[in-house]
Amino acid sequence: MNIESAGESLPLLEGLRTARAMRRLKPDPVPIELIRKVCEAGTFAPSGGNRQPWQFIAVTAPERRAYIASLYRARFREYIRPAVEAALDPTYPDAKRRNMKAAIYLAEHLHEAPVHLFVAGWTRRGAPQSQALFPAIQNILLACRAVGLGASLTTAHRADGEEIDRYLGLDPVKTPSIALIPIGWPKGRFGRPTRRSIDTCFFVDAVPEQVG
Amino acid sequence: MNIESAGESLPLLEGLRTARAMRRLKPDPVPIELIRKVCEAGTFAPSGGNRQPWQFIAVTAPERRAYIASLYRARFREYIRPAVEAALDPTYPDAKRRNMKAAIYLAEHLHEAPVHLFVAGWTRRGAPQSQALFPAIQNILLACRAVGLGASLTTAHRADGEEIDRYLGLDPVKTPSIALIPIGWPKGRFGRPTRRSIDTCFFVDAVPEQVG
Secondary structure (H helix, E strand, C coil): CCCCCCCCCCEHHHHHHHCCCCCCECCCCCCHHHHHHHHHHHCCCCCHHHCCCEEEEEECCHHHHHHHHHHHHHHHHHHHHHHHHHCCCCCCCHHHHHHHHHHHHHHHHHHHCCEEEEEEECEECCEECHHHHHHHHHHHHHHHHHHCCEECCECHHHHHHHHHHHHCCCCCCCCCEEEEEEEECECCCCCCCCCCCHHHCEEECCCCCCCC | CCCCCCCCCCEHHHHHHHCCCCCCECCCCCCHHHHHHHHHHHCCCCCHHHCCCEEEEEECCHHHHHHHHHHHHHHHHHHHHHHHHHCCCCCCCHHHHHHHHHHHHHHHHHHHCCEEEEEEECEECCEECHHHHHHHHHHHHHHHHHHCCEECCECHHHHHHHHHHHHHCCCCCCCCEEEEEEEECECCCCCCCCCCCHHHCEEECCCCCCCC
16 A cells, blocks of 8 residues: 555545545554554644644554453443433434444444544643644544545543543643544445535525524 | 536645635635535534534625624734734744734735635533534635635634624524634635644654653
8 A cells, every 4th residue: 555645536525525434444454654644634724823732642552442442332331322222213314323323333343443543632721722623633534534544533532531641641631632533444435424404504694583 | 617516626635735724815706606515515524413513604795794804803903913913023933924924914804805704503511512613614624725715714703702693693602603714715825834743743552751
């Protein structure tokens, strides 16, 4: 695989429209240079005052991924899975039920994802600079799409944030991890995710009274 | 201009690397269908539980842009410009000084930007869902890059947030505006923005002690 040329041809707008969350990943390894490449794409996102408050930690060692996955799975089973399953209403649209099942799959198989990419960032006046980190995170998700890597965004690890941050060598107060992006070669196919029509949320000059 | 085919060929990774903030904009009008297109690209961003908590308000009427610009300019002159100018240290790298000057230019010329795009969103437990809105905002900035529109991200309008939200027909508590993206045809050229090297912020497995 030529890392430098990987993913360079996918058109931007097509990529934006088809970068859906890929939560079912193959356990096969991913070249670390490719992870570096998608993180580098992340650094071109804007941040206030160009402060670039990000750090990227790609966890690849199997025993380290197993530990992180064990924390994640335990929390998920305790707090999230019951709610997700209770909400698996058969009247829900297929797409919504598929998403919920994929979230359960991810929690149960996180240890298999070959890369656990954490995005951490310096805090400002005690608060994480989310508005500077999420554009970079989105760039990373898009760059994964470009090079054919499956990825999704979760913040559920924050329930064990302090423990995980220390494990990663991060100061939980100064540079907490904000997002976990499990990355690997996808089992499924990229495609347009389910979204409501732009015409339900796009307004010219002002929001009409019956909507706002 | 064919809106449907506009911008469809720019490669994703090249777009990520060259979507720099464009704050010097021509006053020439922009087709509203093109603004709708870039906002639609925004809707393909991820959001927790696929809640899609966004609303996009494209302000185009000259008198409405003049009003918003007058609020923005007054706040900027009072609170931000003095600090920016005091910080215009001649020892700063050129890129940083250029950015500061561009921010001043934007504040003084905001009324000329043909589109003031506001991104608003539903709140959750009283807080705006920033982590769901900033990926969509980044998608919009990238889609602008793809179709050749200049754009930049500012949140400075929040100083007058309540007044501006009401003016836009938004409920300042339920669906506050989070970001203002002035959009227009750019005076300058797209290009790679200044960023520190990925190797200063990319780590495998854990952050070394001397960094974290």
